[in-house]
Amino acid sequence: MNRRDAIKILGAGAIAGALATRIPLSISQTPPQINYSNLVPKEFGWAPVNNIHIYYEIYGSGEPLIMIMGYLGNLESWGPIIINGLASQYEVIIFDNRGTGRSGTVGQDPLHDALTYTIPLYASDTIGLLNYLGYSNLNVLGWSMGGFVAQQIAIDYPSYVNKLVLLCTAPNIYLYPPKVSPQSIITGFTASDPTVTVETIIPYLVPSDWLQAHPDVAKYVLFTLEKYPISYTSVLKQTNALATFNSVGQLQNITAPTLVIGGDSDLLLPPQNSQYLAENIPNAQLYIFSPDAGHGLIYQYPTQFINLVTSFLG
Numbered sequence: 001m002n003r004r005d006a007i008k009i010l011g012a013g014a015i016a017g018a019l020a021t022r023i024p025l026s027i028s029q030t031p032p033q034i035n036y037s038n039l040v041p042k043e044f045g046w047a048p049v050n051n052i053h054i055y056y057e058i059y060g061s062g063e064p065l066i067m068i069m070g071y072l073g074n075l076e077s078w079g080p081i082i083i084n085g086l087a088s089q090y091e092v093i094i095f096d097n098r099g100t101g102r103s104g105t106v107g108q109d110p111l112h113d114a115l116t117y118t119i120p121l122y123a124s125d126t127i128g129l130l131n132y133l134g135y136s137n138l139n140v141l142g143w144s145m146g147g148f149v150a151q152q153i154a155i156d157y158p159s160y161v162n163k164l165v166l167l168c169t170a171p172n173i174y175l176y177p178p179k180v181s182p183q184s185i186i187t188g189f190t191a192s193d194p195t196v197t198v199e200t201i202i203p204y205l206v207p208s209d210w211l212q213a214h215p216d217v218a219k220y221v222l223f224t225l226e227k228y229p230i231s232y233t234s235v236l237k238q239t240n241a242l243a244t245f246n247s248v249g250q251l252q253n254i255t256a257p258t259l260v261i262g263g264d265s266d267l268l269l270p271p272q273n274s275q276y277l278a279e280n281i282p283n284a285q286l287y288i289f290s291p292d293a294g295h296g297l298i299y300q301y302p303t304q305f306i307n308l309v310t311s312f313l314g
Helices: 080-087 119-133 143-158 181-187 194-204 210-212 213-228 232-244 273-278 300-313
Strands: 044-050 052-057 063-068 092-097 138-142 160-169 258-263 284-289
Touching: 052 080, 052 119, 063 143, 080 092, 080 210, 080 300, 092 119, 119 143, 119 232, 138 143, 138 300, 143 232, 160 300, 181 194, 181 232, 194 210, 210 213, 213 273, 232 300, 258 273, 258 300, 273 284, 284 300
Parallel strands: 063 092, 063 138, 138 160, 160 258, 258 284
Antiparallel strands: 044 052, 052 092
């Protein structure tokens, strides 16, 4: 089925992301001073895919670009600057991975609850969404775990991929592992108080001094978490997907022109991973952001990131 019901709505985008040692941020309960009023999808809906419903939004016009979110983020995690910046030149498709945001989540279907999440399953979900929407070839951008999914798509469904962008990602989580405790990640995301979650995860996403100068980022993460809480089961399921992925030995099968982007100070997936990907994917280019570019470098260097991606995609 590829029929779509186009509906215009007011949208809101923002920031989300990653993981860390708890640092008090003095987050107030006032709304962040970020302007989302011009973030309006031209289409949104739920696509029936693999026995769940995947929530998606589409922005802009031009050559299509699908953007795949990372670990426990949702489509709002891209933020309005990135979405609008890329949508000014491309038709941008963003969506919530299963178990996050407004897509099919645990607690709704016993069969789904018993399902093991894997990166090939996420890739199948993404292809199912593209089939529903009527896309058969487009540009693919994946961030972090979304980069795992993007690699899997490029390997298993190469005809769908025009050009590939791999952002702050890796061939697995073991080659050059995170410089953080995996348990701190789980503890942070499963805290009953969203404020504790934000104080725990954000300092691994961007440097603390940058964060102190940009408090709206932390504020919006808090509001997003309160809006779309993440269940403990979803955390464990996505963690399993991360832990079982490995593209080493398959990277040479990626035929699409590829841009690999890393951050020189990424604590979650250190830049050596980006270098490895670029060295082992045929027809790959490497760009490492600096200085002090963390896993959330798109928030630190939004204009440079947009310019880099648009230059590569054409």
